[in-house]
Amino acid sequence: MDSVFEVIGWIGSILVVWSLTQSRVLRFRWMNLAGSILATGYNAVFEIWPFVAMNGAIAVINTYWIIRLQRERHDPGVYQVLPLAPDDPFLQHVLRVHAADIAKHRPDFVAKTLATAGRRSTFLVTRGDEAVGVVALHDEGAGVGLVELDWVKPRFRDFTPGEFVYRDSGALTAAGFRRVEIETHPELDREYLRNVGFSTQGTRWVREL
Structure with a gap:
């Protein structure tokens, strides 16, 4: 025994x-x-x-x-979504520091292009004074935003703070978006997308705002 x-x-x-x-x-x-x-x-x-x-x-x-x-984890008072210019120095710093991890989840995303590309909106997800994630969208016109990056620090991935960008913050509608879409790719977390309200339409995941 x-x-x-x-x-x-x-x-x-x-x-x-x-x-x-x-x-x-x-x-x-x-x-x-x-x-x-x-x-x-x-x-x-x-x-x-x-x-x-x-x-x-x-x-x-x-x-x-x-x-x-x-x-x-679902409290909009805990996480904040801050719209930042693509060339914002702090945003660029966050993307550089976490470039290797971002590349694992979105290898087609190149952080340095954010500073020069037009028609792009970027949002920093924060918890208190800590940056925990970044969402970047390309404005395709007619109120449609194509999500190019939806990334969260590893220690916060259990809490899906990206949901506040799509659901609770109002940041996307304030930026003029009425629908967001994501191209299907191998690294896509489909369970996460369903949890935050996306559904499949053709080759893309779509969420009405």
């Missing part, structure tokens, strides 16, 4: 350590919670009370943050 509990203890320890390697905030919290619960049970069996108290407290803290983060 002791060997079974030892396995449980090792699994808990591995989960806690592994959670520290996660860039996504919510994934880190869930893994750390699971590990701390297992560690609490293991230490309780062997009556190691200081570690029971420590891991129990970690589990409570993780539970609090998971509940709070889940509540905030």
Whole structure:
């Protein structure tokens, strides 16, 4: 029986350590919670009370943050959408810093062209004073915007903050768009698009605003 509990203890320890390697905030919290619960049970069996108290407290803290983060993920008061000129220095800085990650998800997007291309609208998604994502659209006329980039930092991807650009902020309609479209490509996150209100029409995903 002791060997079974030892396995449980090792699994808990591995989960806690592994959670520290996660860039996504919510994934880190869930893994750390699971590990701390297992560690609490293991230490309780062997009556190691200081570690029971420590891991129990970690589990409570993780539970609090998971509940709070889940509540905030759809709260338009938490995320803001700021329209910026394509050549805005801070926007260009964000795109340069995260160019490698952006290229993984949208390899056909070249950040430097934003500064010189016309008929393009760009929006910075922020949480507090931190930039968490960028949405860039090309104005195709007649109120239609073609989304060229919809990117979010890895640590915020569990919260889909891009939804505030399309749904809650009013930033796109204020910029004159009535419909947004996205060309189908291999890196497209179809589940995300459905969640924020897009549907397929021919070779594009379309959302009326």
